[in-house]
Amino acid sequence: MSRILNALMPRLLRSVTRMDAVQPPIVPFVAELIRQSPGTISLGQGVVHYGPPAAAADAVREALARPETHDYGDGLGTPALVAAIAGKLRRENGIDVDRGWRLMVTAGANMAFTHAVTAITAPGDEIILNVPFYFNHEMAVQMAGCTPVRVATDERYQLRPDALRRAITDRTRAIVTVSPNNPSGAVLSEASLHEVDALCAERGLYHIVDEVYEYFTYGPAAHVSPGSFAGAAARTIAIYSLSKAYGMAGWRVGYVAYPEHLADAMSKIQDTTLICAPIASQAAALAALSAGRAHCAPHVRALAEVRQIVLARLAELGPIATVPAADGAFYVLLRVHTDMDPLALAERLIREHRVAVIPGSAFGMTGGCYFRVAYGALQKDTVAEGIGRLVGGLRAIVA
Secondary structure, rough: OOOHHHHHHHHHHHHOOOHHOOOOOOHHHHHHHHHOHHHHHEEOOOOOOOOOHHHHHHHHHHHHOOOHHHHHOOOOOOOHHHHHHHHHHHHOOOOOOOEEEEEEEEOOOOHHHHHHHHHHHHOEEEEEEOOOHHHHHHHHHHHHOEEEEEEEOOOOOOOHHHHHHOOOOEEEEEEEEEEEOOOOOOOOHHHHHHHHHHHHHHHOOOEEEEOOOOOOOOOOOOOOOOHOOOOOOEEEEEEOOOOOOOOHHHHOOEEEEHHHHHHHHHHHHHHHHHOOOHHHHHHHHHHHEEEOHHHHHHHHHHHHHHHHHHHHHEEEEHEOOOOOOHHHHEEEEEEEOOOHHHHHHHHHHHHHEEEEEEHHHHOOOOOOOEEEEEEOOHHHHHHEEEEEHHHHHHHHHOO
């Protein structure tokens, strides 16, 4: 009898859940293809090639000797780190957290986004995502039992405020913007962000702003924090991370500024899912923020040189691909003019040409063959070799 029950149990337990609607994460899938093709250069992973300031590791070693490091901490974050974040937001983002804001340290920006969606929605609500979107955002919305509403950007991946207005319904709770953008590298204009802020104020919506790539802009492009707009504290949820600028992806430290009236909801969510961000990681984060933007600036300048190589080589694709402007982050989202399935083409690029990119379908790009090219994780020579393989592979397969 027990053998029969064991055989039947998977079917007895199986039911339709909200997770059935969530797309599988694309990066691990591509990583498996890369493992099957040794020698592949990955232009897929969205990380930087450098690490945190040396002071971050020193701070962790010192923290390990303190008993409080090994205990639960304040759910909002260690007081020293919260104070440092508040100072950074005031200086660099124009956000005075003493005027209607609360701060929370999270285990990365993904957690901050999931907290925000959970705090402001009920099952069945809608969250507007501009396409292309960061795929984990859509996944988080679906996991909350809500509906992601996709709104296309223009041919330069800039916002279309009129389209956003038309997408709003009685169930809409927030509009999400990501600038500098993952996956397109677009830096959203200040004027368009003001329009979204005004629309949220008019319709009683939250504006969730992902500013993870705030330091990564090139040429005349400049990052703007919507939380600095007049009155924005009542409706803006601003999300940041140390993973990119400080090379601390594995430390899992992010933070979020949110309206005071969400304090109870955010505290409940944090206490249930995390209790507090790891204390040792927070010690490293405090040291990194103390080093400040000066640690990141030379690396961003180096990435600007790599970006020029990437854009110059992709321009050689001419009529078989379109490469819109990418003035921020460390991504390019190109469209290949082919009817081939993007995932099938990505597999051929890996197996036949030893170069990996991420299909744009993971970011909501349909009706064409799009790929995100990431150039932050590798040294200049390796990126150049990878882009060369990509250009050669696309010419061989598509042209």
